[in-house]
């Protein structure tokens with residue numbers, strides 16, 4: 001790893017780039033799929049209903065306001081720096097499950113529009129995992145670079161991740177980044193799948209970090225509500241640290257989709273009580289801990 005990625009370290013300007021905006025390809029599904037194949041992602045602007053995205057934002061932040069973590073008005077997402085979550089909710093996992101299953105949130109992540117967009121990318125009907133990740137990232141937090149494959153693949157032939165900003169996310173607030181060209185390192189990830197050896201994963205991550213250090217750029221954007229980025233399981237991604245001068249909590253949700261005809265029997269991701277990648281259900285997510293507990297979000 002290089003200090004480029006360490007928390008609190010500035011990223012040299014030449015290593016930051018802009019995500020390619022593929023919104024214009026929506027009228028031509030073939031071009032959209034070509035763009036996805038070339039870049040390892042498609043970044044789409046203003047494709048989701050902004051009012052629905054705002055409603056989801058408010059739904060999540062109001063739950064956090066009720067446990068003393070977000071100031072009024074909740075929609076602003078300003079952290080109080082305190083939390084009464086442990087004393088008020090009892091079971092942290094059950095609380096986080098209920099936030100993650102909020103109906104207004106699910107209208108965005110499991111609604112017809114996102115499903116339609118991913119179906120265009122697949123050229124086949126798509127279906128979402130039931131299990132998803134809501135990420136309220138307070139100041140100081142960022143997510144380490146990683147791939148979503150093979151953890152989220154299960155027995156599906158293909159998975160993509162949809163990352164949806166729940167509100168405006170300027171660069172200062174720590175938006176998603178993808179490592180340019182990282183989807184071309186597929187060979188290394190396949191090796192990990194074949195061996196099942198976590199040390200291979202570490203080697204893979206190191207290789208990708210090093211390639212970034214050698215000049216692959218981190219691509220990001222000033223995200224707006226209604227935007228979505230759909231990326232491949234083979235695209236290395238993470239997020240910048242949140243440096244919001246206003247103390248704003250960066251809020252996003254990520255959900256994986258697979259072709260609808262693929263098996264959907266992986267109990268980690270499907271069903272009324274998915275057990276999650278590590279078996280700890282929603283309680284295993286970093287966000288299940290009270291906001292502001294220092295969680296260096298690995299993934």
Ligand SMILES: O=C(O)CCC(=O)C(=O)O
Nearest residue numbers: 135143163238239252254
């Ligand atoms: O939002 C983040 O900080 C990271 C998102 C991520 O890792 C994902 O969408 O798979």
